[in-house]
Amino acid sequence: MRTPLKVTALTATAVLASVGLGACGGDSDPGPTASPSKISVVAAFYPLQFVAQRVGGDAVTVTNLAKPGVEPHDMELVPEQVRQIVDANLVVYLRGFQPAVDEAVEQNAKDSSFDGLAIESLRDAPAGGEHEGEEHEGEEESKALNGKDPHIWLDPTRLATLGDKLADRLATLEPGRAADFRNGAAALRAELGKLDTEYTDSLGTCQRREIVTSHAAFGYLAGRYQLEQIPISGLSPEEEPSPQHMAEVAEQARARKVTTIFFETLVSPKVAETIAREVGAKAEVLDPIEGLTPGSSDDYLSVMRTNLGRLKAALGCG
Known part of the structure; x- marks a missing residue:
C-alpha cells in the first residue's frame, strides 16, 4: 500500500500531466486491476513489460504505459497513467529514454522505481547527423541520456542481466517468493541465451x-x-x-x-x-x-x- 504522503502527491502531478505533459487521449491504458496479493508493476514500455512478466510470473500484475502502436520515446502521459505510477509497487523504466516518465517517477515513485540503465555500462550514442543549431523532437531525451545509448534490450545478454537484477528487486518486495523470481529470471536467461546463440551462429x-x-x-x-x-x-x-x-x-x-x-x-x-x-x-x-x-x-x-x-x-x- 502507498503511504498517505505518496498518494497526496497525485493532485499536483495529475495537473502537471494534463497541462505540462500534454494529453494524448488514446494513449491511456488503465491496465489490469492488481490483486491485493500481487505486486503491481508499471512498465514504461514493451521490453520492460516482457521482462517483468517473465520474471514475476503469477506474483505480479504488469501494466504497460505505452499502448501497442505508440512510439515510446516522446510519449506523453495522461493523468490516468500518472495515477498508475503513483499506485504501483514498482515502476520499471529506463531513465532518460522517456522524459515524461522520468518526470512522473521523480515526483511520485523515487523509492518504488527500478532503472534498468543503472545496472549497465552504457555505450556512447553515435551521431545521427541532425540539423545543427536547431531544436528538434527527441532533443530532451538526448540531453537526458548524456550521449549514451539506452537500447540495451536489443542485446539478449544484457536483457538477461536486467531480468536477474529485476528478480532481486522483486524479492525485496515479496521475500517469500524470492526463489520464484530467481527461477523466472533463470528461465528467461536460458531463452535469451538460446536466442544469442542463434544470432552468433547465423551472423558469424x-x-x-x-x-x-x-x-x-x-x-x-x-x-x-x-x-x-x-x-x-x-x-x-x-x-x-x-x-x-x-x-x-x-x-x-x-x-x-x-x-x-x-x-x-x-x-x-x-x-x-x-x-x-x-x-x-x-x-x-x-x-x-x-x-x-x-x-x-x-x-x-x-x-x-x-x-x-x-x-x-x-x-x-x-
Missing part, C-alpha cells in the same frame, strides 16, 4: 557487416554480433537528419554495396525509402522492439527472430 559468416538503420537503435545488437551500424537519425526516431548527413549515408551505402536500408514499425519509413531509392537498395523493416503493433501475437523473442531472418538476407549470410 556474412558477405557484409554494415546495417543502415533509420535511427541509432541497434548499437548494442551490432556490437554484440560484430556488425557496423550506420544510422540515418540519432537516438530518437523523431530527430530529422540533415541533407548532408543523408548524402553521407547514401554514399557509404553505395561504397559498401548495401542491399537493404532498414526502417522500423512505429515511425514513418519515408527517409529510409528515399535513401533506398537513391542507392538502388530495398527498404525493409528491422524492428527495434520499442513496442508491438496493435493486434500482434508476437513477443520479444519472435520479433528478434524475425529481425534475424531479415539481417541474414540483407547481409548475405550463409
Whole structure:
C-alpha cells in the first residue's frame, strides 16, 4: 500500500500531466486491476513489460504505459497513467529514454522505481547527423541520456542481466517468493541465451557487416554480433537528419554495396525509402522492439527472430 504522503502527491502531478505533459487521449491504458496479493508493476514500455512478466510470473500484475502502436520515446502521459505510477509497487523504466516518465517517477515513485540503465555500462550514442543549431523532437531525451545509448534490450545478454537484477528487486518486495523470481529470471536467461546463440551462429559468416538503420537503435545488437551500424537519425526516431548527413549515408551505402536500408514499425519509413531509392537498395523493416503493433501475437523473442531472418538476407549470410 502507498503511504498517505505518496498518494497526496497525485493532485499536483495529475495537473502537471494534463497541462505540462500534454494529453494524448488514446494513449491511456488503465491496465489490469492488481490483486491485493500481487505486486503491481508499471512498465514504461514493451521490453520492460516482457521482462517483468517473465520474471514475476503469477506474483505480479504488469501494466504497460505505452499502448501497442505508440512510439515510446516522446510519449506523453495522461493523468490516468500518472495515477498508475503513483499506485504501483514498482515502476520499471529506463531513465532518460522517456522524459515524461522520468518526470512522473521523480515526483511520485523515487523509492518504488527500478532503472534498468543503472545496472549497465552504457555505450556512447553515435551521431545521427541532425540539423545543427536547431531544436528538434527527441532533443530532451538526448540531453537526458548524456550521449549514451539506452537500447540495451536489443542485446539478449544484457536483457538477461536486467531480468536477474529485476528478480532481486522483486524479492525485496515479496521475500517469500524470492526463489520464484530467481527461477523466472533463470528461465528467461536460458531463452535469451538460446536466442544469442542463434544470432552468433547465423551472423558469424556474412558477405557484409554494415546495417543502415533509420535511427541509432541497434548499437548494442551490432556490437554484440560484430556488425557496423550506420544510422540515418540519432537516438530518437523523431530527430530529422540533415541533407548532408543523408548524402553521407547514401554514399557509404553505395561504397559498401548495401542491399537493404532498414526502417522500423512505429515511425514513418519515408527517409529510409528515399535513401533506398537513391542507392538502388530495398527498404525493409528491422524492428527495434520499442513496442508491438496493435493486434500482434508476437513477443520479444519472435520479433528478434524475425529481425534475424531479415539481417541474414540483407547481409548475405550463409
